[in-house]
Structures are given as structure tokens and as C-alpha cells.
Amino acid sequence: MKLQGAGNQTAGDKSVRALLNNYERGLPLVLLVDHKYTHFPYDLRGSNISYAVLGLYFIAHAWAEREIVGGKNVIRYKFAFHWIDNADPWWWEKDNSMDVAMATGSSDELVYPSEDGGLPRRTPEKDRVEPLSKRRPSRDTSLYSSCRQCGIDSPQVFAIGWTCLNATCVAFWTHAGTSPPEECVYNTQFLQLLPFPNNLREELKDIRPSEPMTAPRDGITTIKSFTRGFHCQNCGRLSCRFKWQQWECSNCGQTLQVQGKMRPANELRNIHSGIALKEYVNPFSGIRRLPRRTFSDKNISGEIDTFELPDGSGNIYHVKTPAMRLAPLDEIFLEYQKQADRGELLFRRWPLRSVR
Ligand SMILES: [Zn+2]
Numbered sequence: 001m002k003l004q005g006a007g008n009q010t011a012g013d014k015s016v017r018a019l020l021n022n023y024e025r026g027l028p029l030v031l032l033v034d035h036k037y038t039h040f041p042y043d044l045r046g047s048n049i050s051y052a053v054l055g056l057y058f059i060a061h062a063w064a065e066r067e068i069v070g071g072k073n074v075i076r077y078k079f080a081f082h083w084i085d086n087a088d089p090w091w092w093e094k095d096n097s098m099d100v101a102m103a104t105g106s107s108d109e110l111v112y113p114s115e116d117g118g119l120p121r122r123t124p125e126k127d128r129v130e131p132l133s134k135r136r137p138s139r140d141t142s143l144y145s146s147c148r149q150c151g152i153d154s155p156q157v158f159a160i161g162w163t164c165l166n167a168t169c170v171a172f173w174t175h176a177g178t179s180p181p182e183e184c185v186y187n188t189q190f191l192q193l194l195p196f197p198n199n200l201r202e203e204l205k206d207i208r209p210s211e212p213m214t215a216p217r218d219g220i221t222t223i224k225s226f227t228r229g230f231h232c233q234n235c236g237r238l239s240c241r242f243k244w245q246q247w248e249c250s251n252c253g254q255t256l257q258v259q260g261k262m263r264p265a266n267e268l269r270n271i272h273s274g275i276a277l278k279e280y281v282n283p284f285s286g287i288r289r290l291p292r293r294t295f296s297d298k299n300i301s302g303e304i305d306t307f308e309l310p311d312g313s314g315n316i317y318h319v320k321t322p323a324m325r326l327a328p329l330d331e332i333f334l335e336y337q338k339q340a341d342r343g344e345l346l347f348r349r350w351p352l353r354s355v356r
């Protein structure tokens with residue numbers, strides 16, 4: 001992984017700090033990729049998949065490099081991720097352009113530079129932190145050497161020779177009195193896979209999300225935990241809860257039925273949010289309020305406010321009736337819940353990003 005941000009990174013940047021913490025404490029982490037990661041051999045976008053889980057990795061080495069970004073010299077923190085199964089990762093293709101059996105990456109919250117040249121957001125430095133060498137767990141001593149200037153150990157990352165990789169040292173990123181070339185070949189010893197410590201293996205947790213609760217005792221299925229996605233135990237795919245009546249796997253169609261109770265309108269009428277509700281349409285939202293209409297038939301009468309959503313994507317109707325004429329509406333509310341529960345009324349949820 002090769003990742004870039006706008007300016008210098010420091011060990012105190014939020015994303016760098018988080019990864020250094022994993023490195024220091026020997027904590028494995030889960031790597032995710034999206035379609036921008038060029039070394040992943042499968043077409044995620046073509047399969048309509050946003051992210052793929054690469055599994056559990058530990059950080060074998062952490063170091064800093066100097067890079068030229070947009071004509072500027074900037075400091076980048078780099079991390080070597082090794083798969084905890086002590087082998088090439090399952091998704092790694094041998095004929096890859098990088099002939100290394102590991103994934104390396106800098107931080108920036110593991111966001112890859114976007115194809116349109118946009119830069120990932122960065123977080124300003126807040127805390128002072130220890131230099132790299134003071135923070136690390138055990139390491140291969142033949143790979144690491146101490147710097148004469150700062151006394152801090154750095155690994156020999158490149159075949160060209162050892163250089164101090166402590167970004168705060170005067171000798172940082174110098175080899176034979178000058179900067180290493182922009183394109184360097186990796187040191188083969190540095191590329192060797194390190195074993196994941198067996199004693200830590202016992203502490204590894206199953207990262208697969210547990211099955212959501214489908215039938216709560218109180219029957220209330222409109223709370224937040226019911227809006228989350230689920231992990232399909234049949235095929236492994238993670239899916240959003242995009243259907244009202246059930247969880248459904250976007251890949252194999254496996255379903256988990258939601259079993260809730262119908263909520264009578266009275267039950268909700270007595271809930272007070274403590275917030276005074278009033279209608280307000282932000283002029284920048286693109287939502288248009290249409291003139292108020294009135295309606296009436298033999299059972300009921302009232303007013304309708306219509307809000308037209310931008311790009312012809314639909315309308316929101318707010319139907320108002322006198323408080324003493326609510327009974328027919330309460331029946332509609334109940335009927336609507338029944339139909340939604342049976343899947344006759346098609347309610348769908350989509351992540352905002354995919355709404356056009
Ligand atoms: Zn140094």
C-alpha cells in the first residue's frame with residue numbers, strides 16, 4: 001500500500017499514533033481495502049462491493065521515510081503488515097509488481113490517494129510522543145542498527161544500505177552523506193515474514209460479527225441495533241440492513257427475519273423528545289416546499305404539506321388532521337406496519353453515498 005497525505009506526518013498524528021500503538025503493544029489489526037487498492041486481485045467495484053476484509057495482521061516494522069510529494073519533501077510513516085498466518089496473505093498474487101510477501105503502508109487512516117488526485121484528510125499533531133525505537137517490541141537484531149547521532153535503532157529497509165529512519169534525527173534519511181534515491185529496492189532480509197507470537201494467538205478474537213438479535217423480548221425493532229448490517233454465515237458477505245422486513249445477504253440471499261410487534265399509535269403519542277418540532281427547510285438543501293393543500297372526504301379532513309426532494313427523487317408529505325379525528329389515521333399506521341412487516345410495502349434503506 002502506498003498512501004499519501006498533504007504534508008509532513010508526525011508520530012503524534014492521530015492515524016500514525018494509532019498504528020504505532022498497535023506496533024508497540026504487538027496488537028493485531030484488521031485491514032480493509034476498497035477498489036482503490038491496486039494490489040487486490042478481485043474487482044470490488046464491478047461486484048458492487050464497497051470494502052473487503054483482508055483479515056488479521058500485525059505490524060512487523062514501523063519506520064519513517066522522506067518522500068517527494070508535489071515537489072515537496074515530506075515525512076511519511078511506513079508500516080509493514082504481516083498476515084498472522086505466517087504466510088503470504090490469501091489475496092496476494094505472486095506476480096505482483098511489488099515482489100514482497102507483505103503489505104506495507106503509511107497511515108492517513110489507511111485511506112488510499114483517490115484516483116482524481118484528491119488528498120485524504122489529515123489530523124493536526126497534538127501530542128508529543130516517543131521516537132520510534134523506544135516504543136517497539138522484540139525485533140531481529142541483525143536487521144536493526146543504532147544511529148551514531150541519535151542512538152536510536154532503525155531497520156535496514158533498503159538493499160542500498162542502512163540509514164537512520166528516525167524522523168527527528170539530523171542523520172535521518174541520509175546514506176553515504178546524501179539522500180537515498182527515490183526508487184529503492186527492498187532489503188531481502190527486511191522482507192522476510194516474521195512469525196506471529198503463539199502466546200498472542202490464543203488471545204485473538206473471532207472478528208466476524210455475531211448474528212443480530214431478531215426477536216427482542218419487548219418486540220421493539222425500531223431501535224439502532226436493528227439498523228446495523230449483518231454478516232452472512234452462509235457466504236461471509238457483510239450486508240447493510242436494506243430491507244425493512246428482514247436482513248438479507250446481498251450476495252447469496254440468505255435472510256434473517258425481524259420479529260417485532262406492531263406499535264399502536266397511542267404508544268408513540270406519549271413519547272416526548274423534549275425538542276420543539278417546527279418545520280424548517282434549509283434553502284441550500286434543494287428541497288422545495290409546495291403550496292399547502294387541504295383535503296377532505298367522508299371520514300376525515302385536514303391539510304397536506306408537500307416537500308419536493310431535489311433531482312426528482314421523491315416527495316415528503318406531511319398530513320395534518322385535527323387531534324380528535326385521528327382514529328382512521330391510527331388504523332392506517334397499524335396497517336402500514338403490518339404490510340411493511342410482511343414485505344408487501346417495499347421499504348428500503350441505502351447508504352447515503354449510493355443515493356443519487
Ligand atoms: Zn539517527
Ligand SMILES: [Zn+2]
Nearest residue numbers: 232235249252
Ligand atoms: Zn450470503
